[in-house]
Every structure is written in structure tokens, then in C-alpha cells.
Amino acid sequence: MKKDKKVTLEIMDTTLRDGEQMQNVSYTPEEKLTISKILLTEVKVDRLEVTSARVSAGEKEAVRKMLDWAKEAQLVDRFEILSFVDKNQSIDWAKSVGVKRVNLLTKGSYKHCTEQLRKTPEQHAQDIQATINYAAENEIEVNVYLEDFSNGIKTSPDYVYYLIDFLLTLPVKRIMLPDTLGVFNPWETYEYVSAVVNRYPEVHFDFHPHNDYGLGTANAMAAAKAGVRGIHATVNGMGERAGNAPLDEVVVTIKDFLAVHFNINEKKLHKVSQYVEMFSGQRLANNKPIYGKNVFTQTAGIHADGDKKGNLYGNKLAPERFGRKRKYALGKLSGKANLEMSLKELAIELSDEEKKILLQKIIELGDKKEVVTTEDLPYLISDIFETPANxxxxxxxxxxxxxxxxxxxxxxxxxxxxxxxxxxxxxxxxxxxxxxxxxxxxxxxxxxxxxxxxxxxxxxxxxxxxxxxxxxxxxxxxxxxxxxxxxxxxxxxxxxxxxxxxxxxxxxxxxxxx
Known part of the structure; x- marks a missing residue:
């Protein structure tokens, strides 16, 4: 990534696994199937992490539904599940639903290894080896999470490098670096991830950001710049606590600011966001970047005037890029250009004097904190100019x-x-x-x-x-x-x-x- 040549980054979407850890969120098997279809066939993410092994009977049914469809669509290799260092239990569960790849959760910090597992690094490594060998015997690929990597690389780097060195002696496809508690900032992300990537230049590393400080997207961009080959994200930033890095923000930000290519269809990001919002019941802020309902709405009159005269307030985030349209708000900050843009959308023609009277009424309503939408204009015009035909x-x-x-x-x-x-x-x-x-x-x-x-x-x-x-x-x-x-x-x-x-x-x- 440090070179100027264009590279392609993988996106692993974990909405259906890590994203479902958001409080009060649970998807039915049918909803999971719908989301997975949209993500793989329309948004075109590279990989899906869809659940954790051994969760519940209902979850097993959901994964089987997805894998039945995936077999017909020849997409089984895109599905992954979180598994645990338990030798055969997670692997047997994966086999029973037809999954061919697991993401093994190991301890990426010395503190987690010794205090949570109460094991030495060598003991943990032996348990990891037994689990990976069993997976290989059963023809299941293994990626490895280094849980709590961000704290581990800062406080116990020798342990982290010991574990990576050991993993490289085993059949491991990817090593995944999570900022489990969202404690990295972009400068630290770049520094520590660069150190790991430079030390192991042939290894495929993924970065898994969390958003506790609101830095998930920025840290994903820093990791991409540092040279990782994959980024993890969730639709709408779903996830535990403050959530994960949002899929749309990660893709668009890294693509626009770095020489990076994704296989993502940006026009479908809005669709999958709507489905996840509907199925999860978790509504997003209207001003959320990319997907928020208000982000392509100009409010200030000077901005609408600039757009009218030559797209003076435009940037790379054009609404058409995401299958959406620019709107112009009507309220106390509106100007003549806002009104003219809205009237044009409705194909309504008014004289200059009528526009002046209508704009004054809109401003008065705005001062009273009343909302006026483009769709309200015909009725407002009818009230003012007494045109019941409307x-x-x-x-x-x-x-x-x-x-x-x-x-x-x-x-x-x-x-x-x-x-x-x-x-x-x-x-x-x-x-x-x-x-x-x-x-x-x-x-x-x-x-x-x-x-x-x-x-x-x-x-x-x-x-x-x-x-x-x-x-x-x-x-x-x-x-x-x-x-x-x-x-x-x-x-x-x-x-x-x-x-x-x-x-x-x-x-x-x-x-x-x-």
C-alpha cells in the first residue's frame, strides 16, 4: 500500500456475526438469508462471517439455510464462521452445517492468554495446533483472529510475534488483527500494523476495527495504508457497544483517499443498509455519512445557489454514485435557489412574485420549527394562492x-x-x-x-x-x-x-x- 500502484482489498462483512452482538438485535433465518444474498450477489463483498460456532439450534438452522442457497449459487467458499480453540467441537459444528472455512479466535495479548485462559503461551499454542490440525484433517480452512491484538502489540509485542511465528508453521490462510476494544487511533494503527506487515510481507493480514472512539473508519484507512490485504466491516456499523466500522464508510473512504480498489457495487450499499435497518429495528441518525437520509440534502440557500450555477459545492460523494438524488431543504435557512430546485423537481411553475411570497411563508414556518418538504409544496401553494385544483x-x-x-x-x-x-x-x-x-x-x-x-x-x-x-x-x-x-x-x-x-x-x- 505504501507504493502508488493500485491494489485490491478484500472486504469481509461480519454483520451477521459481530453485528448481531448489538443489544436487542436478532435476525430470523429468513432475514439472514436475505441479507447474505444481497451482500454477496449485489453489494459483492468478498467474504461473509455469518455466525459463531455452537451458538444455538436456531442459529444452526439459519446457517444451513444460507449454505443450502450458497451451494446452488456456488458461493460456499465465501462463508465463514467464528470458531474457538476447542480442538474438535467448533470444527464438527462447522462440518455439520457445510461451512468450509472458520475464523479461529485465539488470544492476541499476553494478558488475555495468562489471565483469561490461565495458560502459558506455549500451552495456548499447543491447543491452537490441535484445533488447526483437526480442521485440516477435515478439509476446513482456517483463518486466525488475534483477539485483543491492539493491546497485545502495545503491551506484549514479544508474545504477539511468538504467536504469529508459531501460526506460520501451521496451515493458516489469513491472520486477522482486531482492535477488539476500539482503543487504537489512526497513528497507532498505522505504526503497529506497519510493523507487523513489514515483518511478515508475504502473509495475508486482515484488520478488524471497532468504533468505541468513533475512529473505526479512520483506523481501517490507516490499516489499509499500512498494507493489510483485508478489512472487516458491518452494515450500518452494527456491533457490540459503539459498533464496528460501517461498511459503506470504509469502502468509500479508503477508495477515495488511497489508491485502492474494491469489488463492491456502491449503488447497492443503500439497499443493504435499508434491509439491515428494517430487520434489526435499529434506526440510524439522519446525518450518518453515505447512508443517512439527510446527507444529500442541501439546506443553506447559498449551497443550493452554488449547485444551480455550476455544482460549486459538489465533491466525490455525489448522490448518483450511490443510486440516490440531491434534495434541497425548505426552511428558515432556505433561499430562492432551494425553492426553485424543489419546484423544478415537482414540475411546478410560478411567477417571480409568487415564488417570493411562497419563500416568505416557508421561512415563517421554519421559524416556528415546522418542517416543509418538497412534497408539501403543492398544498402550501394551494393554501396561499387558493388553487383548489391542486x-x-x-x-x-x-x-x-x-x-x-x-x-x-x-x-x-x-x-x-x-x-x-x-x-x-x-x-x-x-x-x-x-x-x-x-x-x-x-x-x-x-x-x-x-x-x-x-x-x-x-x-x-x-x-x-x-x-x-x-x-x-x-x-x-x-x-x-x-x-x-x-x-x-x-x-x-x-x-x-x-x-x-x-x-x-x-x-x-x-x-x-x-
Whole structure:
């Protein structure tokens, strides 16, 4: 890596093993299979670490499902599991599910060896040898983790080098250097990893960063610069404590700042992030780099103006690179350029005077801490300029009845193009019943039915049971032959009514685009 020639680094994704150690996270076998398929066939990571040996019967079922698919797809060699220095137990478990490669967890610091295992380095080495030899007899490849390497190389380097020297006498494919407690900084990572790599230039070393100080990505980049051949990461930075280095940040950062190539399809990073967020139930901050919902949204008017006049505020992190789009926020910091960009997206034309009045209203709402989205503009324009044609679809009446242990019932009445129609439906909850009834009417009115992809309900911090509720619903809709995601919001003291307001907004938005 110290030379200027371009190299290819492996990515081992450990979302389904180390990432599942995050508190309150557990995946079903079907979810694990879905994530593994996306990571291998779409994102195209090089390797997957999918579980730890001997965990549970449920985990065994999940791994078998993944390996059954992998055999058909001829991808068995991409799957790895964490195993332990237990001679035959982990290896037998790996054989029983069809895994061909294990990542053996050994002690990478003298302190862990002598105080946790209560063994001498020589005794630990003998146990490692017995386990690796048994794996070789059973035709299973072995990579080796040096657990607590970051502390070990700083406090007991002689022990670390003794262990590596010993491992090199055995059939080991890779040696993996974990910053188990996330205690490295980038300068230390480069210094210590360089020392190891330079001492053993022919060995394939991986680096496994944790994010306790928020330095996981920076340390991964330092390790790549020091010459490792592989980096470990998890989707969305999932993992124990503060998590692991996030896959998207690791790939994009190292690629952009170092002469490094990955086999990763960047356009699929967003998709796998969404699936992991959905399956794990762990929502990420909107300002998370690469994947966060806000990271390609310009808020300040001067930035939107610069983009309009020549992409003056652009960088390598173009949203199109990741299959996303630039957005322009509307609020008290907005300028004329923000508004014009949003109107252009909606194909709405206004006079200069109308734009001035509309922008002033947006700024006033921003001062009141109200959110205005691009999707809200048609309704805001309608309110200001009294153009009821912008809201052709109207919900006239809605009644929802929810009963304990029985399905909810919704009765609605809607008007469109001079027609007034009623519909009744059941559902698993009030909003589901409403949507079932609404879909019946939309088909009769020949209006496309939007696909709900996300639903977030919030109340103000400290809010009581009578607090206003905001429902923000994301929808997938067709736009000029392409599928795009739009978000509408509703505010009401009743959660169902807030969601219904957001839904009616989306219906009118769809009509305005057709």
C-alpha cells in the first residue's frame, strides 16, 4: 500500500456475526438469508462471517439455510464462521452445517492468554495446533483472529510475534488483527500494523476495527495504508457497544483517499443498509455519512445557489454514485435557489412574485420549527394562492373502529372528479384497515396505489398522551418510468389521523405527477 500502484482489498462483512452482538438485535433465518444474498450477489463483498460456532439450534438452522442457497449459487467458499480453540467441537459444528472455512479466535495479548485462559503461551499454542490440525484433517480452512491484538502489540509485542511465528508453521490462510476494544487511533494503527506487515510481507493480514472512539473508519484507512490485504466491516456499523466500522464508510473512504480498489457495487450499499435497518429495528441518525437520509440534502440557500450555477459545492460523494438524488431543504435557512430546485423537481411553475411570497411563508414556518418538504409544496401553494385544483382527491369522511383481539374496521368516503364513493374494510390495526379501504377506492378511481416503504411516528420530547403526533410516511412511486421514494407528513393529536393526512397528501401528489 505504501507504493502508488493500485491494489485490491478484500472486504469481509461480519454483520451477521459481530453485528448481531448489538443489544436487542436478532435476525430470523429468513432475514439472514436475505441479507447474505444481497451482500454477496449485489453489494459483492468478498467474504461473509455469518455466525459463531455452537451458538444455538436456531442459529444452526439459519446457517444451513444460507449454505443450502450458497451451494446452488456456488458461493460456499465465501462463508465463514467464528470458531474457538476447542480442538474438535467448533470444527464438527462447522462440518455439520457445510461451512468450509472458520475464523479461529485465539488470544492476541499476553494478558488475555495468562489471565483469561490461565495458560502459558506455549500451552495456548499447543491447543491452537490441535484445533488447526483437526480442521485440516477435515478439509476446513482456517483463518486466525488475534483477539485483543491492539493491546497485545502495545503491551506484549514479544508474545504477539511468538504467536504469529508459531501460526506460520501451521496451515493458516489469513491472520486477522482486531482492535477488539476500539482503543487504537489512526497513528497507532498505522505504526503497529506497519510493523507487523513489514515483518511478515508475504502473509495475508486482515484488520478488524471497532468504533468505541468513533475512529473505526479512520483506523481501517490507516490499516489499509499500512498494507493489510483485508478489512472487516458491518452494515450500518452494527456491533457490540459503539459498533464496528460501517461498511459503506470504509469502502468509500479508503477508495477515495488511497489508491485502492474494491469489488463492491456502491449503488447497492443503500439497499443493504435499508434491509439491515428494517430487520434489526435499529434506526440510524439522519446525518450518518453515505447512508443517512439527510446527507444529500442541501439546506443553506447559498449551497443550493452554488449547485444551480455550476455544482460549486459538489465533491466525490455525489448522490448518483450511490443510486440516490440531491434534495434541497425548505426552511428558515432556505433561499430562492432551494425553492426553485424543489419546484423544478415537482414540475411546478410560478411567477417571480409568487415564488417570493411562497419563500416568505416557508421561512415563517421554519421559524416556528415546522418542517416543509418538497412534497408539501403543492398544498402550501394551494393554501396561499387558493388553487383548489391542486387537491383533486378529498377524504370526506372516515371512521375507524378498533376492538381488543378483533380486526379493526374502517369506513371511508372519498371524492374525485365529481364522483363520491364509499368503502369498508378490515385490517390488522386502524391504519391497515383504512389503507385496505382506500386501495379499493383508488382502483375504482383509476389512481395508482403507492407502495409504503417506511412509517415513522414522533411526538415532541416530553409530550403527554394528548401531544400532537407527526406521522412521516415514505412511499415508492413511479416517476418517468423510474421508481423514486417520496415522504409525506401529517400532524394530528390522533396517530391514525396523522397517518391518514400524510396518505391523502401522497394521493394528491401522485395525481399531480400523472
Amino acid at each position: 387537491v383533486p382527491f378529498k377524504l370526506l369522511h372516515c371512521s375507524i373502529n378498533s376492538t381488543y383481539e378483533l380486526k379493526s374496521i374502517a369506513a371511508i368516503q372519498c371524492a374525485y372528479q365529481g364522483q363520491v364513493l364509499d368503502a369498508y374494510a378490515h385490517g390488522n390495526g386502524g391504519y391497515d384497515a383504512f389503507m385496505n379501504a382506500l386501495q379499493e377506492l383508488l382502483k375504482k378511481f383509476n389512481i395508482p396505489v403507492p407502495q409504503l416503504v417506511d412509517y415513522v411516528v414522533t411526538i415532541p420530547p416530553g409530550g403527554k398522551t394528548d401531544a400532537l403526533v407527526q406521522a412521516a410516511i415514505s412511499w415508492e412511486v413511479e416517476n418517468n418510468g423510474q421508481k423514486i421514494t417520496l415522504t409525506t407528513r401529517g400532524v394530528n393529536s390522533d396517530q391514525n389521523m396523522a397517518a391518514i393526512e400524510a396518505t391523502v397528501k401522497m394521493i394528491n401528489l401522485i395525481i399531480s405527477r400523472t
